[in-house]
Amino acid sequence: MGRTNALLxxxxxxxxxxxxxxxxxxxxxxxxxxTIYFIRNGTVVDCKKLPKLxxxxxxTSETDxxxxxxxxxxxxxxxxxxxxILAHQPxxxxxxxxxxxxKKVKI
Numbered sequence: 001m002g003r004t005n006a007l008l009x010x011x012x013x014x015x016x017x018x019x020x021x022x023x024x025x026x027x028x029x030x031x032x033x034x035t036i037y038f039i040r041n042g043t044v045v046d047c048k049k050l051p052k053l054x055x056x057x058x059x060t061s062e063t064d065x066x067x068x069x070x071x072x073x074x075x076x077x078x079x080x081x082x083x084x085i086l087a088h089q090p091x092x093x094x095x096x097x098x099x100x101x102x103k104k105v106k107i
Contacts, residue, residue, distance in 0.1 A: 007070040007079070011086060017057050024085050026050045034072030036082065040064055 017025075029036040029047035036047040038056055041064075045056040060066065068086075070079065 005072055007068075007072070009068045009070075011066050011068055012063070013060060013066065013086070014062055015088065016060065016062070017086075017088075019054070021085050021088070022054050022057050023050070025082070026053055028078050028081055028085070032072065032078045033074060034070060037069040037071070039067040039069065 025036065025047050038045045038047070038053075040056070040060060043056065045052050047053050068082075070082065
């Protein structure tokens with residue numbers, strides 16, 4: 001097994017993360033070989049657990065200091081994506097698809 005590394009950062013969310021951003025964080029944490037943790041007031045949340053992540057983010061105010069821990073084995077290729085999500089910047093790989101009205105279908 002490889003040696004693990006950890007990146008620790010203190011962040012303040014100036015606006016709440018959207019549900020979409022929470023799902024993106026969850027998705028990134030599932031794909032990477034490490035783990036992403038949020039810590040606030042003694043509460044630790046693993047981003048791989050979506051319901052707990054959403055609850056944590058919904059109860060976080062704009063002034064709360066949050067610690068972010070990214071635990072990884074290899075060079076974290078996901079780190080720029082994590083930073084982008086937390087900075088509320090739209091990703092190049094996620095494009096918005098226009099919604100079209102559905103046709104009425106008899107079931």
